[in-house]
Every structure is written in structure tokens, then in C-alpha cells.
Amino acid sequence: MKNVKSVLWMILAISLICNSSIPVNAQTKLFNMSYLFFGGPSGYLRQVDATKGSLDVVSPNYFDINKDGELDITWTLQSSFITEMHRRGLKVVPFLSNHWNVSAGTNGLKNRRALARAIADAIEKYKLDGVNVDIEGVGSTYKDDHTDFIRLLRQYVPKNKEVSVAVAANPNGWKTGWHGFYDYKKLSEYADYLMIMAYDESWESPDSPIGPVASITFSERSIQYALTEGVPKDKIVYGLPFYGRIWKLDGPTLENIKITGRGISSTRVEDAIEEFNGKVQFDEASQSSYATFTIPKGKSFFIGSTKLTQGDYIIWYENERSIKAKLRLPNKYGIKGTGSWALYHETPDTWDYYSLWLNGSYFVDVTSKHWAEGHIHYVSQKGWMTGRTSTTFSPNTPLTRAQGAVILIRALGKEQLKPREYHFDDLKGHWAQEEIELARELGYLDGKAPNKFDPEANLTREQLAKILYQIFDYPLDAGVESAFSDISADRWSLQPVMAIYHQGHIGGYEDGTFRPTNKSTRAQMAKLMELMSKDIEAIKNET
Template sequence: MKLRFITNIIVLICILAMGCQYTAYGQRINTGYIYFGDKYKYEDAVNNTNNSLDTVYPSYFDIDQDGNLKITETLDEDFINDMHGRGIKVVPFISNHWDRDLGRKGLANRDNLVNQIVEAIEKYDLDGVNIDIENVTDADRDAYTDFVKMLSETIDSYKEISVAVAANPNGWTYGWHGSYDYEKLALYSDYIFLMAYDESYIGGPEGPVASIQFVENSITELLKYVDNDKVILGIPFYGRYWKVGDSYGGYGASLNRIEETISKYPSDVVFDNISKSVKATVYKDDGTYIYWYENEESIIEKIKLVEKYDLKGSGSWSLGQEDKSIWNYYSRWLEGEYLVDIYDHWASDSIYSMIDNEIMNGVSNMYFAPNDNLTRAQAAVILTRLLGIDEEYITSDSFDDVSKNYWAYNEIELAKKYGLINGKEENKFYPNDPITREEMATMLSRLIKDDYSDDNIEFNDVNDDMWSSDYINKMSSMNILKGYEDDMFYPNRNLTRAEMATIVDRILKYNIKYKK
């Protein structure tokens, strides 16, 4: 009996009998299938990933007409050695390429097929096997499970066994989806690779390949049977397209090919906030086409689910189809750092603190805009969140330039009601105007009741005759709003979003109240 099987039995007993939680360990992993192109393109596909990969699943193992193992022409021992030199595991996937007859022949011949796989792993110094037998049915469920069980009992325990399973948000137990006994497959393998895509498909109606609802529902259904630290979330590096007016569509296209098409032809591209996917309407010479696909923003939304459910990691189908720019940030996304413009920023710790405390957000899923000026509307939102003021039914219309449809309407009205921010002139708020440092010193002074030293902190550009001098002195003496190394405060300088994050991060430790 192999160590993998014994360990998994112990874990299962622990979960079922004692109710203990088997938690993930170590960092999340990132995997990727390699399928398209000849063996010389495999290395290019890995080179593009900016050292973001832990494991590659190359297309080395097929099933022949007799159900035996067929080594593909893409197997390259130089590539395997190169990957090992980089610390990347090479775990080839065995596939029937959607051919039900081949899949069944392989399962029927599983005694021989298992031995052939083990021999190939040893011969070529491979790191295990990924099983990707698709389009068999619930009639093959027991044979499929037994095949994986036999592999777990034969392959060395330090070699990976992973199984690719279909997205199954509806919990179907028949057809292709019924071929997977998720609980037992997890018991006999190291990882379950959730193919969370093909919500739309060739011949089907127009729609996203992997809407956020489809992906999340697939995760929660799988987690009924599989522990989270065994689940790898598969992300599609392809999209699908339909020609308007045609009765048949849903053809696949790589992400990089779609981006090329959009740049070549007039296109309307929108990020659909419901599905968290991208839809492009492309106007070609021969007609109008609809593309649904993934970009950086939609991929981030899926990776957020890895963090939300504490999954083992992510994977992709397939390397080489993506926009290479995602690899500039992918490792950070996988560790929960989604805002690309604050990496290595001087205020990054305070910015993350603001996000964790739900006081400030990014301006989008990818950007915080740390060096942009803080606006009056943003200041109103931050201060009301800081105080925990949340009243839903605001009926007053204090400012002519802030309509009820304005994104910060409620917070601006609340800020006025509680004396945090007033208008700049009668009936005018100027929500998009920047906040200066002396204005923020004034606003914050209204909040903090703690005693402070009244010793003046001298700045070369602040004197007692200034309307804001007392407020500046209070905030400076409390070490909340600081001056600069040249002994200047720069009261009229616009405050940036990064500076505001740092200020509020300092202020969280103080006892704050509003003045009614």
C-alpha cells in the first residue's frame, strides 16, 4: 500500500469521524497544460510565464486503438531536464481527446495501461501523471475510479497523481459528469483539477466560457466531496465566438488570437459585470461577430475564488494561448495581491490595511491609483466608513452638483450631516475637486477627541495667522499628518490616495467620534 493512499485514508477518517479540519499547507501552486504546437514551442510557452509555474502538464501520453499507452512525438527529454533544472515538475497528461471509445478501451485495459504509464514515468524521469479522460459516462464510473486507484497503488508516493474533472455546478450524476466519483478520486490522487470552463460550447448559444457564477458554483459543488487543499482551479486561456445571424457557432479561439482580431477590426469591448467576463462585438468585412473571452480583470476574479475557498492553486488550459502580459503579475494574484500599481509602492502596507478594513478600495479590480489626488467625494466616503456611519435613506439634496445617482451621494450627504465636510460654496460640493493637506488636517481634527500636546510643531510654511494652523498643529503633534524633511508642511499641496491610506492607517488606533 502506498503512502499516498494511507495518508488520504487517515485524512478521510479524521474528517468523517472526528470533524477535524485538514488545512492546506505551504504556498499555492500554479500549473498549466501544454497541448498546442510542436515540442520546440513547449519551452517558449514556459519561458513566457515569468517563473510563475510549479508544474507543467505536457501532452505526452495518448491512448491507442487497443487501449494501450501511446507516447506522443512531443515528448522531449531535453525539455524535461530543462524544467527540472528550473524546479518545475513535468507531469504529462494522458488523454482520450474526447473519444469515448478510446477512453473505454483504456479503462478496460487498465491493468496494462497502468504498468505502461509507470514504466514511461521511470524511463523518462517524469514526475507523475495527470489523468484527463473525458466524455466517458456514469456507466464507466467504477472502472475510472479503479484505474486511478491502481495508479495510486503502483506509482511511487512522491510522484504526482492528479485528475482533471468536468465543471459540474448542477451536481449531475449521469452522462460525462457522472463518470467522476469525486470523493474516491480525491482519496486516490494528490490533486483534482477542476476544468471550470466550457459553460458555453461549440454549437451552443452565445455566452461566456466561464462566468463567475458558473465557476463558483462548480467549486462549491466539488467541495462537498473533496477537501479544498486538493483542488486546483482550471482557468481558460481561450474564448469562443459566434457570427451574428448564423445558426451555429461557439468556435474556440486563443486569447492572444482574439486580442489580435480586436486590434485589427472596429470593436466594442465591454466587461460584463454580471458574469465578470469580457464580451467583444467585432465588425469584420463579412459580418458582425460576438466574442466571449478572458482578460486580466476576469482572470483576477477567478483567482479571487482560489483565495476565497483556500484552494491549493490554479491551472490553465492551455499555455501559449494567453496574453503574455498576465505573467507580470500572476504570482502576486495567486497570493491575494490583485492591485498591480501598488507592488513595491512605499504605502503598500497601509493600502492593504485600508482594503482589509473596508475603508478604501481600488478604482478598479486591478488599480488603486495611489498617486492620484484624493477627491472630495472620496474623502467623504472614507471618513463615513471610518466612523461606521451607514444610513440608507437619505432624502436631502444639499448640493446642486451631486445627484441621487452619483456614486457617493449617500456618503456626501452623511458627511455634511455630521459636520465632516461642508460645501465649498452655497449648494455646491465640487465632488471631483482634490483635497489639500490643510483641508484634511481640518477634517480629521473634527474626529479625534484624544488629548494631544499643544506644543507648536514649527513648519517654515505654517504660521499662527493661517486659518488651518491649529488643525495642522494637532495632527502633526499626534503624528498623524506629518511634515517633510525640509521642515515644510505644504498645506496647499493636494493629498494623494496613498497618503490618505497612510494617514487613516495611523488614525485607526485612536478613539474617534463625530461631533453632532
Template sequence: MNLMQAANRRWRKFVVVLAAAGILTIAASSEPHDAEAQASSAQGKFNMSYMYFGSPSSYTSQVDKSGQTLDVVAPSYFQINADGGLQLSDTLQASFISDMHQRGKRVVPFLSNDFDSVLGGKAIDNREALSDQIVKVIKDYNLDGIQLDIENVDAAYRDKYTDLVRLLRNKLGSDKEVSVAVAANPTGTKTGWIGLYDYKALAAVSDYLMVMAYDESYPGDPTPGPVAGLPFVEKSIQYALSQASGDKIVLGIPFYGRYWNQNAAANGSGVSAQTISKLIDTYGGTVRFDTASQSPVATFTIRPTDAVTSINGKKLEPGDYTVWFENEQSLKGKLKLVSKYNLKGTGSWSLNQETADTWNYYDLWADGFYFTDVQNHWAKDAVLAVANRGWMLGTAADLFAPDAALTRAEAATIIVRALGLQSSAAGSGSFKDVPATHWAYQDIQIAKQSGLLQGISDDRFAPDQIMTREQMSMLLSRALKLTSPSGGTAAKRFSDVPADSWSAEAIAAMSSNGLVDGFANGTFRPGASLTRAEMAVLLNRAQPLLTK
């Protein structure tokens, strides 16, 4: 393998210890093309998804398709029985919980009344006993908390429902999640079942509110329309923020659409994004993008002689179909709202309904990085991780240039950011080819003062010259104060790095610490250029050492 061809994907959302301690201060300067607007927090946004469809035996593979995007998965383990008590689903499997914990993900089942108002009311009235039952199961199965998803219960239960959440918060330890799925409320109503949710009071006794900003159109709706038009979603966010802070709000994202058949009574039935793509292909459908709602709309016709398709066991009858759904363009529009309003993150309904390409861009856009050239790149996770830490920014608002060679100026800026270095009071002179107006002037001076980077001569730095693999090995070994181990733990030796080479010791130290690799033929290629993607991966590998 070459220097950094395999990203350490486990560091996706590692909390930066130095930043939390106030030691790491990100420099204000940016890389070229005014990319400082791309800076973000040290951590990525929170993302969770519900699990409802598919066999439990497929749950782990469903999650794995999402890569490192999800922090929490919420399977439908908790239901309500006829007396308002807890009923466990037979889909609960201890092996899945263990699988998720090994992947660093939390398992937080959701409690559902399946939109049954009678069951929902009984559960709320039975809240003392129900909360005890839930707490016991969470402890017995090593679950990570609970999300309440009780819907279609009248606003008369508003205070009692808040009390159920309060009971659970008090009975569960602070290490367990208590969250609440709340209906979207773009008009701020306090009546009907939408009025069940006292956003302000619920936010005070829970970790977050998962705003179900979808079902603008609903099952049985006679008029075709969007599942989650952008104005509907944005108004729902604005109301939520009038009641609770952004760090308590998780935006619900739909992975499904709804279909209508003008010749039958199939009005507003749900259909997964995966299935919609197949329907359009099978029946030669057409798609337009509705600008008012920022939603795609498909139309197709099923003739009596066409192939039969069933959705959730229900055969699609012949007729003219209209389908409102979500695609990459509409989902990106919603994900941008997370950064716009500085929300905690996203929740999606539901896993295994999305199209495979969803995870190519989902976490990038949720975190506020619109790098179109990274979506399918092998180093995407590493790029996102270092961007979230503010260590590497984009070269433009929507570009990262992952395969471009890293320059000496970029290297200086990146290492100064990662180490949180500041300029000393006493200057050490500037380089003729780095005037005070140069975008990296300050960081190059700091790197020189810190003894990390020197010029190619006394008065020249060559800021646009590319960084080589051996130069970066030297730079990082200095920054991390690495030494090559002696005795039995010998460093890797490369055929093209002579023992007396100026970079041999640094390469050996980096290799011994698992930060760099050579090629299959035993070479290191010390003079080869280093790409921006490779630098991101290298920083990600070095992150535990940088944050000691």
C-alpha cells in the first residue's frame, strides 16, 4: 500500500481533547481562495436513524452501509400492550446491540404506539409503571437509552406526556439517552394531536427533540404533494427554535416518498426511495423538480399488461401515478438547514429505505462541508474529520481538491492549526517570497519560529513548492517529537531510503508509530509528492498523538 491509502475510519467523530481543554486554538488564516468559511466545530453533527424495515438479521449490514455517519440507531424494540405496559418486540437481538457497540454506535430503541390514540393514552396514564419497565429493559439488555415516539394523542395529555419523559430522565442515569420524537409544528398550534408536544418543557427534560419534519402530505391525503417541502421544513425548524436551543433540535429527514393513483384509492401511501427509483425505471417514468417545494415529482403509467409490482405486500393497480419523493438535490437542501440554524444534527426515517448513494454526501452536507469532489473519494471520512477539527479547509466553498499536491504553504498552515501554535512576540524575519499580504504569511512565520519548517534558503521559503513524502515525515516527526524505537521493535526499512539519508530517521520514526506505509515493492518513494487527501489521512492517523 502507499503512504496513506487506507483511512482510519474509526476517528470519524473523535472529540478533540486539546480543543475541549482550551489549548487548541484554530488560526484565523485560511488556505487559498478564501476557504475559511468552511471551518466548523471540532466534532461533526449528530446523526441518528430509525430501524423499522427488513429482517433483524440484516440490521447490522443496514447500518454498515452508512459507514461512519450514524452515532445512534433506533430500532423498533419497544411497543405498548393493551394495558399501557411495555411490550418487547421479537426483533430485539442482543447480538445486534453488541455489534453496534463494537462499532462505536449507540442503540436507543424508540417506544411507539403505532399511531393508536387509545394505546398512546393508556401508556401515558400508566407512566409510573411503564417508566420502571423501560428502565429495567434498558439495563438488562445494555441499551443506551430510549426515544419516545407516541403520536396521535390529543393535546389534553400534554402535561402528562411531559411528565412521562421527566420520569424516564430521573430514573435513567445521565449516561443514557432520553429523547422525544415531536410532530412538525410550522404554525405553532397547541391543539389536536400536534399540540401534545410542549417543545419547551420536553426539551428541558430530554437530551433532544427529533422534529419529524416530514408527512406534509400524509396517508389518505387526496391531493398529491410533497413529503417535506423545504418551506414546510424551514418553518418547522423556526418554530422549534422559538421553544428550544439549536443543540436540543434534531431535524427529521425522510428517506421515502408517497404515491397517488388517479384510477384507484391509493392516496398518499408510503414508498421507499429505493423502490421509487425502480418504479421509474420499470415503467418509463419522468421526473421534474418542483421549485416551490424543492422536491422531485415522478409520474408514470402502469398498464394492465405491464409487470406487476407490490409495495409492502400491496399490488399496484393499473393507472396513472404521481409520486412525490426525495432525491440528492432535495435532501441536500434540507441538510444545509442543519448548519444554517446550527442544529444538533439529523434523524432519518428510516434506514434501509434510502438509495445507496445517500451516504456519499449525507454527513458532509449535514456538517456544512459541500465538497462535491470528495463525495465518492476514498479519503472522504478522513477529509471530513480534519475539516470538522478545522485543521484542513477547502480550496473553495464546494471543493477540497483531494488529489492536488500539497504545497509547503498549505503544510505550514495545517500543522500550525493542528498544534494550536501562536506567534511569539519576537519575530524571526520574513522570507522574500512570502510577503505580509500572502494568505499563509502568519502561519509560515509561526512554523519557522517553532522550528517545524525552514526555508529552502535563508531568504526563500518556496510557498508553492510541493511537499514530498519525506519532507512531511520530517515535519510531523518534529511536531510530534517522535523517535525511532531501539531494540526489538525495529522500524520498517525501505530500499530507497539509505540509512544515512537526511530523512531516514524521521521516516523510521513515522513508520514505527504506524503513521506511514511503504509500497508493495518495499520502497517508500521519499521524493514523491503528497496529496491533500493523503495529508488528511495522515493527520487522522496522527490525531491521538496530536491531542495527547
């Protein structure tokens, strides 16, 4: 079975290379690292396996600073794991942590010369590839000591080994507190890169606002701050969270535990939503997802050892759409790549698309030369159209009537509504029944008969025009003439086609035809949706 999987994976890899618009080395074009902290060393190899070759560096929790400011090699270090990573071509760069212990952090900086030497010796002894310094919670008065510690590490650690620094995200340019502890510019003079911990925009505290772990604006401003401070682009690594945060909206649990921003693994969010019939929404402004649900009396749900009991809850979390939005930023700003906190908490499908989106190849079957590339990427990021899989869009595949209805309901922000009545007999048990019935109820579309919709039939160009005409009610002069040789004055679709045509949203072919009964493809729908985006947003904002 293992050999079969290996062959299938090789075929997929070759397919991605052949179809991608980016260079052959796209999987490693932009840098990607992640931390190993959860699950224990016995599971570290499985966690790396799950990334499907997406990483360049793994950063396990091998180095701690104890209360006296000295280096502790943790029990999690295993030489066999290091050897296996090297065999795979991955670097092992453990992170050095004080785990928010201020005394350990400050004592380590006071003892920085001895600490730096001990780290350099451990790197050599265990055949490691460097160190990632992650000292947190120490105030800005120790900023220069921290910078000097990195200078010493760079002096003692061989030049072919990595010295990197995890730094607090600083979107507001704070100069005091623990954010002011990190001198971005000077640190970058000694470090190979800074890993910006661009998460915890909300945090676990009654003082935290209820909201995203990392909104898109928080993320962008965190990168912009590093650039403004003079950090070279090739020394900026942008960190993504693989977790969400949960709040109880109506007081403490029955055990008198207040849930105010408690961290929750991305792998557990869907479980909670499914078990308690949660309502999922996507916030366009922050490009983040959130879910609300109610635990009824007598039921419970565990986050680790914390028991959630009856009441109303909200989770802000990362899903495919929000992560894909963040994966656009390294290319947008031309920085080195990404990091993440932490393995074990990402959903398994994350690695199906991570490397592709990080490297600007959003769908393997939509190359940079495809006529609809820009339109497809636009509607994908808006969430109006999704891929057939996380890495394929199938641009030339015909749209079905069901798919067209779902896309429009989603784009117009109506997906949370429910139909009052069900008219179509051929939709019972169909995946799109509610969206189609809702679209009928809103006056967007008609069936082929009073009780028949024919959901899997292809959506023709003229049918799509009629649906859009019924939604947007574009004005049209009386007695309008056809602009197309194959749409006669008495054809039922003349008015809707010409109304959309006069808006500049739809056109014909070079031979002067419209081809009304031709199938609408997914690529054509993507283009049309972007062209109509202002009108779509206007309708959406009316409610």
C-alpha cells in the first residue's frame, strides 16, 4: 500500500509541475517553516509527514531557558528524528524559549555570553542546523541586551547554520512593553530572518476584543512595520496561526470557568460546529471565519481538558479561505516566506494547497496565460466560487443549473437564509436543495416546470442571462433590437440577453453570434461575476 501511495504522489507532483505557471522549483520557491511543540516527540515524524513536503525547516522545542538563565536541553530531543529530517533534506532548527517566564528571559540575557556558547555547542553536538530565538514577555528595557544576544549567537554559531528570531507582531509601532523588546532593524543585521508572530490580535483575556486571531489588515500592517523599520525583504518571514479562539457569550460554564478567548485547535473547530449545528460565517473585512453555536443543557464539549457546558459560544478561526488570503501576502510584499504556529493543529487539507498558494499558483489547471486567470482568482478570494478541489478549478467544465444557483446565492450573501417552502420534487436529498429553493423564493430563477428544476442539467448562456436579469432588473429600452444573428426578435431570451449585453457584462463571439444554447463554463461564470461585482455588492449591501 505504501508503494502505491508513493507512486500516486509522484504522479501528482509531476502533474503539478507540468500544469503550473510557476518555475519547476515552485514548492521551495518561497521559504516555509513551522514549529513542533504539541503531541510529543513520538508524533513529530507523523506531523512532518502530514505537510507533504511543504516545509524547508522544522523548529522543535529542544531548547529551554531555565529560571537561572541557563540552557536546558529538553527531553523531546531525539537524534533519530534529526537524522531522518536531514535524510529528507529538511533543516532542524530548534527554538529557544523562556515560555513567557520573565525571570528566565531576563536571567538568560544577563547570562547571554555563556548561554550563546552553550547553544552553539549543542548545535554542534546534536548536528542541528541552527537556532530560532523565541524569548517572549520581556520588557523593552532589555531590548539592547536581546539584540546583543543575537549578535553573540551569530558570532558563535557557524555561518552555515541558521540564527533566526521570532518577533512580536507590531502593527501599531509600539516602542514600549514586550512589543518594544524587539529591535527589528538591528536584529535583522545579525539574524538570517525574523519570524513575525502575526497572530493573537485577540487573545485569552477578559480585556481582549472578540474577533480574529489574525485579520488580514493586522497581518499586512505587521509586515509593513518590518519593512518600514528597514528589515530587508529577504529576511522577513510571516507567521500564520493554525488555531482559533473561543468565547462564551453568556457567562462562565457550569464549572464556573470563564471562556474568554481560549485557544482552540483548528482540528477541533469543525467538530464543535457539526455537533451543535453551528452557523459559520465569513467576515469580508477581516478575511476571517467565525462560527456561533449553542450547547444545550446536559451536553458538553472538551477543548483539551477544559469542559464547555451549556450556553452560547463564538469561535474565530482559520479555514481554507482565510489561510489562502494570508498566503497571498508573501508574494504581494516580496518577502522570504511563511512560518506557522504550530504543527498538529492544522487541518489535514491545509497542505493540499499551502505550497501552491504560497508560491502564487492558486490552481494548477489555471496558468498565468489562461484568459480567465485574474477573474478566477478574484471570485475565489471573494468566496463566490470555490475550486473543484483545493488545488483545481476546472475552468472549462460546464456549470450545472444547481451550481449556478449556489454561486449566486453565495455571492449575494444569502446563504444563511432558509426557504419557507419547497416546490421542486426532483431536489429531494440534493446537495443544493435549500439554495435552489431559496433562489426561486427570492425570484432569481425558475424551474423547467412548476415542480421540476433539473439541477444537473447544464446551465446555458441564455438561461444564465435570464437569471441575472431577474436578479438585477437592468433597464432596457422598448423595442430593443438584437445585436446577435442567432437571437431573433421573438426569442424568449432576447430581453434578458440584451439587458446584460448593454451593461457591458456579456458579449458574443467574433462571428456575430451569441450561441444562446451553449453551455456556460466555470471560467465564463468567473469573468461575468467579476464584471458584475459592483452590482453584486450593491444588492448584497441592501439587506
